[in-house]
Amino acid sequence: MIIKHIKEIQQLSDKLKIEGKKIVCVPTMGFLHEGHLSLIRNAKDLGDTVITTLFVNPLQFGPKEDFTKYPRDLQRDFELSKDAGNDYLFVPEATEMYPDSFNTTVKIGDITEKFEGVSRPGHFVGVATVVLKLFNAVKPHIAVFGQKDYQQTLLIQKLVQDLNLDIDIHIVQTIREDDGLAMSSRNIYLSYDERQKAGLIYKALNQAKTAILNGERKRNVINGIMFDMLNIENEITIDYCAAALAGSLEEPDVFQDNADIVLLVALKLGTTRLIDNLIVNLNN
Amino acid sequence: MIIKHIKEIQQLSDKLKIEGKKIVCVPTMGFLHEGHLSLIRNAKDLGDTVITTLFVNPLQFGPKEDFTKYPRDLQRDFELSKDAGNDYLFVPEATEMYPDSFNTTVKIGDITEKFEGVSRPGHFVGVATVVLKLFNAVKPHIAVFGQKDYQQTLLIQKLVQDLNLDIDIHIVQTIREDDGLAMSSRNIYLSYDERQKAGLIYKALNQAKTAILNGERKRNVINGIMFDMLNIENEITIDYCAAALAGSLEEPDVFQDNADIVLLVALKLGTTRLIDNLIVNLNN
Numbered sequence: 209m210i211i212k213h214i215k216e217i218q219q220l221s222d223k224l225k226i227e228g229k230k231i232v233c234v235p236t237m238g239f240l241h242e243g244h245l246s247l248i249r250n251a252k253d254l255g256d257t258v259i260t261t262l263f264v265n266p267l268q269f270g271p272k273e274d275f276t277k278y279p280r281d282l283q284r285d286f287e288l289s290k291d292a293g294n295d296y297l298f299v300p301e302a303t304e305m306y307p308d309s310f311n312t313t314v315k316i317g318d319i320t321e322k323f324e325g326v327s328r329p330g331h332f333v334g335v336a337t338v339v340l341k342l343f344n345a346v347k348p349h350i351a352v353f354g355q356k357d358y359q360q361t362l363l364i365q366k367l368v369q370d371l372n373l374d375i376d377i378h379i380v381q382t383i384r385e386d387d388g389l390a391m392s393s394r395n396i397y398l399s400y401d402e403r404q405k406a407g408l409i410y411k412a413l414n415q416a417k418t419a420i421l422n423g424e425r426k427r428n429v430i431n432g433i434m435f436d437m438l439n440i441e442n443e444i445t446i447d448y449c450a451a452a453l454a455g456s457l458e459e460p461d462v463f464q465d466n467a468d469i470v471l472l473v474a475l476k477l478g479t480t481r482l483i484d485n486l487i488v489n490l491n492n
Numbered sequence: 493m494i495i496k497h498i499k500e501i502q503q504l505s506d507k508l509k510i511e512g513k514k515i516v517c518v519p520t521m522g523f524l525h526e527g528h529l530s531l532i533r534n535a536k537d538l539g540d541t542v543i544t545t546l547f548v549n550p551l552q553f554g555p556k557e558d559f560t561k562y563p564r565d566l567q568r569d570f571e572l573s574k575d576a577g578n579d580y581l582f583v584p585e586a587t588e589m590y591p592d593s594f595n596t597t598v599k600i601g602d603i604t605e606k607f608e609g610v611s612r613p614g615h616f617v618g619v620a621t622v623v624l625k626l627f628n629a630v631k632p633h634i635a636v637f638g639q640k641d642y643q644q645t646l647l648i649q650k651l652v653q654d655l656n657l658d659i660d661i662h663i664v665q666t667i668r669e670d671d672g673l674a675m676s677s678r679n680i681y682l683s684y685d686e687r688q689k690a691g692l693i694y695k696a697l698n699q700a701k702t703a704i705l706n707g708e709r710k711r712n713v714i715n716g717i718m719f720d721m722l723n724i725e726n727e728i729t730i731d732y733c734a735a736a737l738a739g740s741l742e743e744p745d746v747f748q749d750n751a752d753i754v755l756l757v758a759l760k761l762g763t764t765r766l767i768d769n770l771i772v773n774l775n776n
Contacts, residue, residue, distance in 0.1 A: 218658045225509065311601035312654035318595050336596075337655075344656040370596035371621075372628040374502045 268334030527675035552618030
């Protein structure tokens with residue numbers, strides 16, 4: 209069932225809570241792929257009622273980014289989400305989410321000030337604001353996000369902590385194509401040739417991971433392994449490839465033996481911007 | 493009953509909601525006076541369970557303001573609030589509300605950028621952030637605020653609207669002493685002599701109101717009436733006395749005949765900063 213208005217979803221949420229239902233929210237920008245469907249299936253395991261939100265949030269796109277051409281297909285999303293176990297699809301209009309009078313900013317410090325935060329000014333303010341608005345509309349007990357947007361998952365967890373949101377955040381691992389390319393709605397932008405080369409991202413991440421598992425702890429060496437592998441391809445313009453401490457995103461020159469390290473990559477393949485990451489847990 | 497922890501009040505709120513109770517929240521900084529007690533009595537009329545929050549929010553005080561000397565008396569507040577009909581007193585510690593890792597900012601534009609926003613830089617970011625945190629802790633259906641902090645009431649209403657908070661905001665009129673001085677926890681700072689002169693604020697507001705009711709619409713004339721009356725006293729340092737459009741706080745040179753006008757005053761009486769306001773509704 210599709211719900212379009214904020215008041216409507218809030219009333220539904222109240223009703224479900226009185227019935228004792230555990231509500232799980234899956235925020236998405238739509239054009240669902242196997243990654244999203246995995247979030248929905250996880251959500252169904254975690255609670256009773258799954259509410260997937262579908263909103264291409266203008267606030268998190270830069271002026272030169274792909275907001276207008278971002279793929280949209282409501283009917284397809286409705287069918288796919290339903291088959292994956294979704295109960296309600298919340299699809300607000302931008303005019304209801306951001307009326308002309310809208311004038312509020314939610315900003316998380318530190319973790320948003322590097323990597324995607326540098327490459328996409330304003331992006332994380334847009335994400336924090338829309339996620340808070342969607343949470344306040346759906347009022348879920350649990351919310352599920354994909355690990356593919358790693359820095360975003362840190363932001364959401366900080367948002368929940370800093371603003372006392374009574375919501376458990378559940379992070380689901382990235383779903384990949386056979387060659388390792390992380391599922392993304394933006395993958396449809398890739399030409400056939402570009403798509404052939406896109407598997408290289410995951411290979412670079414794994415090569416760095418292997419080096420770490422073999423004892424490498426120098427950050428510039430680890431970064432260099434990813435950089436050199438990705439830099440071979442003319443079609444690839446690297447934005448960043450970086451090893452950092454998982455959670456804090458701090459970048460020590462040399463990692464400690466038992467550090468949990470996240471490997472982060474952002475690049476353009478042709479004109480399509482792709483991101484991916486891999487966590488190397490050494491602190492077991 | 494006094495509740496100290498965020499998780500505890502959230503669980504209580506969930507329990508009350510399952511029981512079908514309508515929860516009304518009264519956010520305060522404590523040291524309750526008749527104004528607060530009027531909020532609590534109003535809250536009791538509006539719902540089933542009243543939760544008064546008591547938190548002197550460090551974030552909304554400037555470095556040279558009176559945070560450390562702000563009056564506190566928990567036992568007295570507990571008794572007074574209970575007698576007024578309060579059910580639960582939520583008294584979080586600053587260390588739980590703002591742990592060292594805290595790093596989130598909530599900013600409302602426009603209406604916060606004048607009057608108190610100019611005089612107290614950072615004040616409204618502090619208010620917006622703490623109110624959002626308190627709302628997320630208490631999870632009320634309704635929240636009650638006093639009109640004395642007029643600009644704050646506009647901020648709260650904007651916060652609720654912009655962030656889709658499912659909370660009804662109820663504004664209660666200012667409670668005054670016999671000579672018209674608005675009740676405030678800060679009134680105890682006044683010396684005997686200063687207290688004798690404090691009634692002048694309400695007189696100035698009323699003189700301006702009378703002028704408006706008699707047809708005056710020129711903003712500088714209305715402002716001048718308040719200024720001249722307050723400026724007589726040596727002990728008074730005027731911060732601002734201003735007529736503005738109620739709601740938007742816009743300041744046209746000449747008000748329209750049917751404008752709703754708010755008269756705003758902020759001043760120091762000796763070393764004590766006092767604010768007050770009066771709304772003149774012409775749009776009936």
